Amino acid sequence: MSTVKLINVSKNYKGKDKAVDNVNLEINNKEFVVLVGPSGCGKSTTLRMIAGLEEISDGQIYIDGKLVNDIPPKDRDIAMVFQNYALYPHMTVYDNMAFGLKLRNFSKDEIKERVNYAAKILEIEELLNKKPKHLSGGQRQRVAVGRAIVRKPKVFLFDEPLSNLDAKLRVQMRAEIKRLHQRIEATIIYVTHDQVEAMTMGDRIVVMKDGIIQQVDSPLNLYNNPANKFVAGFIGSPAMNFIPGKIMNDNGLKFVSRGNSLIITFDEIKKAALASFLGKDVVAGIRPESLSTNPVGQAKVMVNVDVVEQLGNESFLYFQFEDSQFVARTLPNNLIGNAGKITLYINDNSVLFFSEDRNERIYF
Ligand code: ADP
Numbered sequence: 318m319s320t321v322k323l324i325n326v327s328k329n330y331k332g333k334d335k336a337v338d339n340v341n342l343e344i345n346n347k348e349f350v351v352l353v354g355p356s357g358c359g360k361s362t363t364l365r366m367i368a369g370l371e372e373i374s375d376g377q378i379y380i381d382g383k384l385v386n387d388i389p390p391k392d393r394d395i396a397m398v399f400q401n402y403a404l405y406p407h408m409t410v411y412d413n414m415a416f417g418l419k420l421r422n423f424s425k426d427e428i429k430e431r432v433n434y435a436a437k438i439l440e441i442e443e444l445l446n447k448k449p450k451h452l453s454g455g456q457r458q459r460v461a462v463g464r465a466i467v468r469k470p471k472v473f474l475f476d477e478p479l480s481n482l483d484a485k486l487r488v489q490m491r492a493e494i495k496r497l498h499q500r501i502e503a504t505i506i507y508v509t510h511d512q513v514e515a516m517t518m519g520d521r522i523v524v525m526k527d528g529i530i531q532q533v534d535s536p537l538n539l540y541n542n543p544a545n546k547f548v549a550g551f552i553g554s555p556a557m558n559f560i561p562g563k564i565m566n567d568n569g570l571k572f573v574s575r576g577n578s579l580i581i582t583f584d585e586i587k588k589a590a591l592a593s594f595l596g597k598d599v600v601a602g603i604r605p606e607s608l609s610t611n612p613v614g615q616a617k618v619m620v621n622v623d624v625v626e627q628l629g630n631e632s633f634l635y636f637q638f639e640d641s642q643f644v645a646r647t648l649p650n651n652l653i654g655n656a657g658k659i660t661l662y663i664n665d666n667s668v669l670f671f672s673e674d675r676n677e678r679i680y681f
Pocket of ligand 1: 330331332333336354355356357358359360361362363
């Protein structure tokens, strides 16, 4: 069993109060949890507090039910993999992986068995006698992971481990780490600023902003049911389109955009839920794939597409909509190979609404 629990955990730095602000989080045994958010939102600080590399200003951290606030990193039974790999350049791959075990006085046989096991599952057996400078970025990353595996820790902590790799290798390593997780059945806490990495790897994702947890959920729930406008805009690529407007009563409640170009009508259930927003400013959120060149809903808009990106399997259409920049994700379509005026249909059922003042989701 390897669980991690954070209770009201905060971190104040000199000159930066609340770098992490009252975080509560429970990570289950064998779970793969990703902390994601823009740069400076407190992900690394949270991870480093779990590792014991950063003092906790407030709150408690438990690993396997044991309070670890005052336990030094080496006694927490965790292993951390960093972005810069932190390999010893003068040591071979074998020695790099064996080093931590030697320090802990493991027997030669035990070390050999563990290093060989890790090398096998990471497919780096033929590299064991090489020095880091003779390895590619991806191979170095594997060695860094191997060094963590040999320790057989309770919890693995990954801090942006793939950000130094090129795009193709990053995609490949993403799947490898996921596969590794399934194989060794470890508890993993993984930090990244890349929402695609978070979505593809996490069993659960913790979205952070300004030191505060915005939402903790499965990838699909985050995408389909974002708790607020920040999460809605952060998760998904291309990002969700937002357009401000008001809830008005014109033969029943409607959303009317500021420039009157978009009107969305509601069914009776939604009307009832929106009653308290009558006359208030709200923001409509429309996923790029909810805009279509085919008739899919009640609402439609005429837009002037200024950029078309043809990706082969789909097309992205960029246009200005009132004061907002919009992107539509459509099937590849020869008719829209050239930019110009077209009609787009909106799947109005999929449109989300957020209160303008608090940016919170309005639930129907
Ligand atoms: P992230 O990992 O999400 O990019 P960090 O946890 O590194 O964010 O940082 C959170 C906030 O704390 C940032 O505003 C950052 O500038 C600040 N911070 C991080 N480390 C220190 C430090 N050692 N001293 C002062 N402020 C820091």
